Structure formats: C-alpha cells, structure tokens
Amino acid sequence: TANRDKYRPLYHHTPLYGWMNDANGLVYKDGEYHLYFQYNPYGSVWGNMHWGHSVSRDLVHWEHLPVALARDTMGHIFSGSSVVDKDNTAGYGAGSIVSFYTSASDKNGQIQCMAHSSDNGRTFTKYEKNPVLTPFDGLKDFRDPKVFWYAPEEKWVMIVSADKEMRFYSSRDLKDWTYMSAFGDGYGVQPSQFECPDMVQLPVNGDVNIKKWALIVNINPGCLFGGSATQYFIGDFDGTKFVCDTKPEVVKWMDWGKDHYATVCFSNTGDRVIAVPWMSNWQYANIIPTQQYRSANALPRELTMYSEGKEVYVAVNPVRELESLRKETREIPAFTVEANKAVSIDTLFAGNDGAFEINMNVATGESSIAGFQLVNGKGEYVDIYLDLNAKKLVMDRVHSGIVDFGKNSVPHEKEAHDNRIANSINYVDDFALATWGPLSPAQEHTLRIFVDKCSVEVFLDGGKVAMTNLVFPNEPYNSLNFYSKDGSCRINSLVLYKLGL
Numbered sequence: 455t456a457n458r459d460k461y462r463p464l465y466h467h468t469p470l471y472g473w474m475n476d477a478n479g480l481v482y483k484d485g486e487y488h489l490y491f492q493y494n495p496y497g498s499v500w501g502n503m504h505w506g507h508s509v510s511r512d513l514v515h516w517e518h519l520p521v522a523l524a525r526d527t528m529g530h531i532f533s534g535s536s537v538v539d540k541d542n543t544a545g546y547g548a549g550s551i552v553s554f555y556t557s558a559s560d561k562n563g564q565i566q567c568m569a570h571s572s573d574n575g576r577t578f579t580k581y582e583k584n585p586v587l588t589p590f591d592g593l594k595d596f597r598d599p600k601v602f603w604y605a606p607e608e609k610w611v612m613i614v615s616a617d618k619e620m621r622f623y624s625s626r627d628l629k630d631w632t633y634m635s636a637f638g639d640g641y642g643v644q645p646s647q648f649e650c651p652d653m654v655q656l657p658v659n660g661d662v663n664i665k666k667w668a669l670i671v672n673i674n675p676g677c678l679f680g681g682s683a684t685q686y687f688i689g690d691f692d693g694t695k696f697v698c699d700t701k702p703e704v705v706k707w708m709d710w711g712k713d714h715y716a717t718v719c720f721s722n723t724g725d726r727v728i729a730v731p732w733m734s735n736w737q738y739a740n741i742i743p744t745q746q747y748r749s750a751n752a753l754p755r756e757l758t759m760y761s762e763g764k765e766v767y768v769a770v771n772p773v774r775e776l777e778s779l780r781k782e783t784r785e786i787p788a789f790t791v792e793a794n795k796a797v798s799i800d801t802l803f804a805g806n807d808g809a810f811e812i813n814m815n816v817a818t819g820e821s822s823i824a825g826f827q828l829v830n831g832k833g834e835y836v837d838i839y840l841d842l843n844a845k846k847l848v849m850d851r852v853h854s855g856i857v858d859f860g861k862n863s864v865p866h867e868k869e870a871h872d873n874r875i876a877n878s879i880n881y882v883d884d885f886a887l888a889t890w891g892p893l894s895p896a897q898e899h900t901l902r903i904f905v906d907k908c909s910v911e912v913f914l915d916g917g918k919v920a921m922t923n924l925v926f927p928n929e930p931y932n933s934l935n936f937y938s939k940d941g942s943c944r945i946n947s948l949v950l951y952k953l954g955l
C-alpha cells in the first residue's frame with residue numbers, strides 16, 4: 455500500500471522491488487543512459503547478486519527493464535562497468551556494449567568476467583572463456599573492474615580494486631589483460647578497503663590546457679562518520695601508472711554525508727562527467743525502514759575540477775536535467791534573521807509530499823551560527839547550519855524522525871546485515887548523528903538542497919561541498935525555521951520549488 459511505501463523517493467532512482475546497491479556498468483549510447491545496478495530480485499536485503507537494469511533519456515525519468523545479467527553457476531554478479539566498443543576491438547561488432555563484472559563465489563573467489571550486448575544493452579551474452587582476469591597473487595578482495603579507453607595509446611585500461619590498492623591493467627581487445635601498476639597502499643584514510651574504482655580526466659577551472667585525473671576510490675569502512683564513503687585522489691596518468699599530486703595522508707572527500715557510496719561515472723558522455731552514487735551506508739543499508747525495496751541512488755551529479763591554492767578538487771553539482779522537475783515556484787523576499795529570533799516559513803507547499811528543492815543565498819553577517827530546520831507537523835526536524843567559528847557546514851539528523859529502526863528489523867534482515875558487516879553496530883548512534891563539511895571564510899554562501907521523502911542532499915557554494923544523508927520522518931517536512939546566534943544573518947534570496955516527475 456501507499457502507506458507501506460511512504461519513503462519511496464519521487465525523483466530518485468529506486469528498484470521496483472527487491473534490493474539494490476552499487477550502480478554498475480553506467481553507459482550512454484544512442485540517447486539512452488543505462489543504469490545497471492547490484493540487484494537482488496528475490497528479497498529486499500543483499501544476496502543473489504544480479505545486474506538490474508533501468509534506462510533513461512534525461513537522467514531523471516527511469517524506465518525499468520528486465521535483469522541484464524543474472525547470477526549463474528560461477529557465482530554472484532558483482533559490480534563493474536561498461537564501454538561502447540566503437541572500433542570493434544573485441545570483435546562483437548562496432549558499437550557493441552561490452553560490460554565487465556566480478557564473478558564472486560566461495561569456490562572461485564573474485565574474478566573478472568566479460569559480457570557483450572548487440573541490442574543496446576537490453577540483453578547480454580557472457581563470454582564463453584570467462585574469466586578474463588584473475589588475481590596474480592590469489593588475493594581474496596579483487597573486484598569491481600572499471601574499463602575505459604586511453605586514447606593516446608589506443609588501448610583499454612582496467613582498474614580493479616585489490617584490497618588496499620587499485621591495480622591497473624591494459625588490453626587491445628578487451629579479452630587479454632596485462633598488469634601495469636598499482637596505486638594506493640597507504641593513501642587516504644587508514645585503515646580502509648578499496649572498492650568500486652573510477653578514474654576521470656577533467657580540465658581544471660574549465661581550462662582545457664590544464665587537465666588532471668581524479669581517481670575515485672570508494673572505501674568501506676573509512677567514512678568520517680562511520681561506514682562507507684567516497685574519496686578521490688588528484689594526479690596524473692601516463693597510460694601506465696597513476697601518480698598522486700599529494701602526500702599519502704591527504705584525504706579528499708567527494709561527499710561529506712553518510713549516505714554516498716560506490717560512486718562511479720557514465721562512460722561515453724563526451725566532455726561531461728556524470729556520477730551516480732548509491733545512497734546508503736553498509737552500516738545499516740539492509741535494515742532501513744522500507745520493506746518492498748531497499749535503497750535509492752543519489753541524484754546524478756556532474757563532476758568538474760577547480761583549484762584552490764596549489765590543490766585541485768572535484769566540485770559536485772546535481773545535473774542540470776533536474777531543473778525539469780520544478781512544478782511550482784515560491785520566491786521569498788530577502789529577510790533578516792535576528793539573533794535568537796527565529797523566522798519561520800510555514801506550509802512550504804500545499805499538498806507537499808516531501809519532494810522539493812531549496813535554493814538560497816546567505817550573508818552570514820555577525821552570526822556565529824546561521825541555519826535553519828526542515829520541520830514537519832510532528833516536530834521532527836533536520837538541522838542544517840553554518841558554524842562560522844568552526845568553519846563548518848553541518849547537517850544534523852538526530853531529531854529527523856525514525857532513527858532507531860535497527861531495533862525493529864526482522865531476523866532475515868539482521869542476518870543479511872551481519873553477513874555484510876563483521877562488527878556489530880549501535881543502530882541509534884550510527885544513524886542518529888550530525889555530519890559536517892568544511893566552510894570557506896567567505897561572507898556569503900549559496901546552498902542548494904534537494905529533499906525527496908527520505909533524503910536530503912546539500913550542495914554548498916557551487917558544489918565545493920556536497921552532503922548526502924538519509925532521513926526517515928514520520929510525515930514530510932513542510933516548513934523552514936531560520937535562526938541565527940550571537941548576531942543577525944540575512945537571507946539574500948530564497949527560492950523553493952515543488953518537484954515532481
């Protein structure tokens with residue numbers, strides 16, 4: 455019933471039923487974005503991994519298609535990637551979609567396999583000589599192949615996550631792979647387990663003469679706030695080896711929330727780099743309070759690069775296609791928020807079903823804390839604020855609604871949970887918390903916030919900080935409560951959009 459499905463997002467991609475984790479095999483071809491994903495069609499907890507399949511022409515409206523790759527006698531179909539083989543290097547025909555995934559089983563371990571499609575990604579034929587790649591050292595955690603074309607040498611490159619490092623291989627025909635190099639041991643957050651690699655090249659500050667590579671490394675555990683998260687390394691790639699610009703201990707986060715993982719990008723999108731994160735965290739993904747399906751993907755995001763001093767960073771912004779969702783607009787005239795005198799904007803939208811966007815510009819003035827709460831009729835709220843002394847953007851979900859859902863999970867959910875996570879978690883402490891990201895010393899900040907029933911995604915100052923968190927309110931948030939501490943701040947602009955498909 456609608457009631458049981460009350461947390462299903464309106465404009466985020468979800469599976470129709472069953473369990474979903476990582477986005478897989480993201481590829482654009484002939485006007486279609488293919489979103490494959492880790493999928494269990496037999497239950498809404500992790501298990502029996504297949505590649506589910508959805509397709510979209512605009513990254514916003516998704517059509518559900520039949521399973522693309524089903525689990526077979528070799529094992530689970532774990533995460534991976536797809537390419538369009540324009541020059542027919544593999545011999546399946548120019549323009550075939552060729553996909554790579556990890557076959558995982560106790561018997562064979564984790565080995566890389568290939569499949570191809572000649573009908574625009576609808577159906578796949580698995581390669582009869584699979585696997586195409588096994589670990590040279592018998593490594594147990596060896597998975598999530600990312601394949602891309604390296605134009606300067608006219609060859610394919612595959613990156614495979616191998617425990618605490620990423621291993622790089624090359625091939626001319628997508629079938630024979632040669633080891634080239636490894637990167638990562640000792641880099642970034644410690645300790646961590648590398649998963650789901652991707653690597654993209656982008657101009658820095660829009661200057662096509664200065665390009666850098668970002669190696670995307672999803673790690674679990676290692677998140678600042680516990681569980682899984684996405685970090686990246688900026689550097690150079692000469693076709694053989696990735697060399698990082700920074701010292702091993704430098705950590706750059708793609709998102710500062712707790713529900714952003716397994717982020718990988720579409721292939722074949724020209725100059726655009728579009729990433730799709732899975733919007734959950736392995737700490738509690740199997741026990742979140744939805745029943746007939748579990749997990750959504752976060753909004754597709756466009757990645758760009760900018761520099762600050764000597765450092766290069768990735769900026770993360772929701773794709774412009776999302777603007778087509780705006781159904782109603784409310785523009786609120788500029789206003790001042792005096793210290794300790796809250797300003798509340800009630801009833802954001804009549805018939806608000808919890809799907810909206812907020813755009814604002816804040817002049818922080820004399821305030822020490824400038825923020826607002828997203829509030830519902832039950833008094834539940836998400837607190838989002840700029841801490842001007844600590845120089846932090848904070849999102850606090852302690853009072854956001856249901857936060858202790860782990861207590862009510864049924865035995866098979868607990869079991870799926872425990873199979874994935876070795877250490878037990880404290881459900882309340884791991885979910886009910888605040889996350890924070892860095893805030894620049896500027897006097898003015900822009901915030902773009904997307905709410906969709908059970909998620910809040912914040913993009914600060916043009917995407918310099920992105921923060922993605924799940925929330926489970928008992929009814930939709932429908933008012934904003936602005937506040938300021940120690941001095942006043944000013945909301946220079948505030949525009950609200952009701953969103954719908």
Ligand code: FRU
Nearest residue numbers: 476492532533597649650716
């Ligand atoms: C990441 C991950 C991958 C693996 C897949 C299995 O979330 O653990 O490393 O391929 O999920 O479902």
